[in-house]
Amino acid sequence: MKVNQFEEISAIQELNNEAAASCSGGKVTVFRDRVFRGDRLTFYNKDGDLRYNKEGINLDDAISSVVIDADETWAFYLDPGYKNLVGTLKGPGIYPDVQYGSVSSLKRISPPIA
Numbered sequence: 001m002k003v004n005q006f007e008e009i010s011a012i013q014e015l016n017n018e019a020a021a022s023c024s025g026g027k028v029t030v031f032r033d034r035v036f037r038g039d040r041l042t043f044y045n046k047d048g049d050l051r052y053n054k055e056g057i058n059l060d061d062a063i064s065s066v067v068i069d070a071d072e073t074w075a076f077y078l079d080p081g082y083k084n085l086v087g088t089l090k091g092p093g094i095y096p097d098v099q100y101g102s103v104s105s106l107k108r109i110s111p112p113i114a
């Protein structure tokens with residue numbers, strides 16, 4: 001039952017991400033390892049939860065590098081649900097070695113999500 005629920009949420013998330021991407025094109029990509037290696041996840045102009053995602057990759061408490069490809073600022077949080085801010089990163093920019101190994105959620109803060 002829970003697996004089906006997660007799959008359903010993931011499918012909705014994927015649609016939302018694609019819709020957002022087609023609107024403005026900004027995105028952030030987070031990587032498991034330093035210097036943009038290992039598993040990766042991309043989030044478009046929408047908030048993100050590192051625990052669940054469309055590719056079935058879990059990067060909860062596991063990101064080490066970040067790429068932001070547009071003029072956006074993203075905030076990274078220790079806990080799910082955007083609690084306990086760890087730091088913010090401004091784009092466009094590449095961050096090959098971030099100390100974000102305990103981050104569980106992220107969201108764009110500038111420009112603000114409508």
Ligand SMILES: [Ca+2]
Nearest residue numbers: 078102103104
């Ligand atoms: Ca965490």
